[in-house]
Amino acid sequence: MYIGLDLGTSGLKGIVMDDDQIILAEAHVSLTNERPFDGWSEQNPAAWIAATDTIMQTLKTKIDLSAVQAIGLSGHMHGAVLLDAEDTVLRPCILWNDTRSASEAATLDADPQFRALTGNIVFPGFTAPKLAWVKAHEPDIFKKMAKVLLPKDYLRLYLTGDYVAEMSDAAGTSWLDTGARDWSDALLAATDMSRDHMPRLVEGSEVSGQLRTALAQKWGVQASCVIAGGGGDNAASAVGVGVVKAGQAFVSLGTSGVLFAANDGYQPDADTAVHTFCHAVPNTWHQMGVILSATDALNWYGRFVGQDAAALTSQLGALQAPTKTQFLPYLGGERTPLNSASIRGAFTGLEHATDTAAGTRAVLEGVTYAIRDCRDALAKTGTKIDRLLAVGGGSQSKYWVEAIATALGTSVDLPVSGDFGGAFGAARLGQMAASGGGAELASAPQIHATIDPNPSLISAFDAGFARFKAGQAAVKDLT
Template sequence: MYLGIDLGTSAVKLCVIDAEGNLIAQSSKDLPISHPFDGASEQNCEDWWEATRACIKALDPALRIAIKAIGLSGQMHGAVVLDAQRKPVRPVILWNDARADVECSDIIAADPSAAQHAGVLPMPGFTAPKILWLSRHEPEAHAKIRHVMLPKDYIGLCLHGGCVTDPSDAAGTSWFDEAARCWSARLCELTATEPAWLPHVLHGTDVAGTLLPDIATDLGLTPDIPVAAGAGDGAAGAVGLGAVQAGDGFISLGTSGQLFVTTDAYRPNIENRIHAYAHTVPDHWFQMAAMLNGARPMAWLADLLNRPIDLLLTEAAEARPGPLFLPYLTGERTPHGDTTIRGGFANLGEGMSQGSLMRAVLEAIAFSFADAAEAFAKAGTAPTSLLAIGGGTRSDLLMQMIADVTGITLGRSDEAVVGPALGAARLALVACGDKPMDAVMQRPTVRHWFKPKGAIDHSTQIRLEAYRALYPALRTVQQKLR
């Protein structure tokens, strides 16, 4: 048996697979998140570890003792800053935190070539600008830093005691030279970072360390089993879907959204805000459109209305198009690179229902993928068929909307909701040497294909154009409010 741990933003999720890749068990534990000021997003890494422990202990004891290896996946970009004793200096600044906007501009002003090396323009959500922000706004905390880690790698530290990451998670920091696949001294210099603070980089299928005896006893696992270096959630999702060869790809509908295509070379496209990152497997990279608001607006609206999301989705399917929604609750990366923009409804009327609000949210998520597909096309990549992962894939209506507005056929497998945890478990299987990578990283059986109905119909095209007009309009309004 092989355990995959995925440290998400809203929850820790685990899955256990057997040597044939069959899903044997799952568990999850929700995570708290704090927003100490507008645009800020933080978590405590101690909460991550306690949730991970709870998830593992929720598995059957006989299953736990049969686990032969562990793999890791997790939310990218978070700044886990540790002192000399490897204890947290402060709460973790997350991927959807917007505080380091000025620092990003300063990085590019200091060295315009930085983005070409890092794979994309620096953005506040990335790790490096956050450390520069700490040096300016929390100098006492910055002075204590001796290690900087990525979220999943903190779980690795707890499991095996080492400071290790993989190329895909390193890629999202803005410290990594994507073409050379190593830390860049120049990018560190630009961001008040000592290269010695950064973790050792191993491929995702490499063994980062072995399970510490006291941790094994606490968790009911076998001591000294290997822990794979793992992958950032995007790359782990790709591994779970077998998207490890050039041209393979998927969309992800989790808290954030992604459109991801594997490449056999480093292909940056800075002007279209397509991320070009090193993959977790050797000699491969990927292009990715990153949307900060994925399927999260669905849960946000359900929480706001205090109604079950399934009922709202049923009502959305019956509602006629009416209101428009801009889903940028925490800013946006692709295509705008704007951390200050916020969401909003437009075209509201007295005939509006809660179902029509949810339909507007679903439509906006689909339109954000239409923007992503357009950015990909400008970058010279035009996928015609992609697999899909993440909790948002449960909605047939949303999946069909995305297929229709992007013109991309989407495939959903039984493992779609498992997502990156499955990729992490696959990396564990390879790391312990039980099977070669080619045999493990196969594409899943697609149970449902969502095919575009054809060219976008006139009414949908009009609504897409209106949706795209919302961003500059609301940006103008919000600038007046500041």
């Protein structure tokens, strides 16, 4: 058996998986964020340790854990856990959605070696600008800092007693030479850091250490249990849905939207605002186009018309040609390809005939076109998508999935119902580490349906996307 632990911003999830990758038990503990000032977002790492113990004790009551061979870790990326020489946490962890280091990020991004070596824009949420902020605003803490760890790797320290990170999470720090899969001395020096501050690196499917004896005894896990390298949340989720080879991709229709594609080579283009990171399996990279409002946009519209998302989409029937009404889904800025925190959304082309259903279709189409924007940005880097898997709550709408298939000209597979998130991917990485195996253990889930593009509507969706781009340009001019 194998355990996957996924440290999310709002909670820690744990699952137990058997050798056939069937989930046998699961548990969840909620977590809260602190926002002491505008733009700040922090958590106390001690809460993660307490949650881990609660998860393991809960799983122990549900199933005998004595056969567990490995634990895999997944977690939210970019966070900064600062430790002194005694491993004491010096301040709350600065999270991925904390924007206080915007000016520091801009300064680092203006240094051309950052994009050249990391393959990415230095976003305010990344780890390196957070440390630059600490150095400028909390110099006493910066001087005491002996190690900086990413969130899931602080859990690893608790589990193993060792400082270890893996490639996919490390690629989101702005300190990793992403092509070489190693820390960059030049980038570390640019923030007055050195390798002494950093954990050693392993691949996500490798063994990173062994579970402490005291914890193995406490939780009823065999003494030989190992801890896998694991992965950042999206990379681990990709392992969960079997997206580990070039040409494979998934679209996640959650609160935000992600178009994630695996690559067998390193092919960055930071100007596209595409994230280019190492994958959680060796010799593989991945790219992500990210939009900030996917189902969030539909829920927002639902509040206007007094209906929930399921009711709105269930009334649509068969896929139709795009509406005259256009929706630009930039409710709180956008990442790919615009990289703008200030751009805002809009409805255009409203008329007397625009009813609730037309508005629903416009919202779904607008998000669909934003995903096509991500696809086009990935294509500029040379990334090819042969087939697409859809996950997340929005994938339950056949109308929406068919719109995406038609707008992108790509068949979309829908997996059988199940949990294919970060915890499942982490458990798979644990199985890989324990077996010495590779990416073949991360096969695609069973598919219950494939949605093909509607050939009669492809040209209409192409024309709709052209209108969307024109509206996008007009909105950009207003910001």
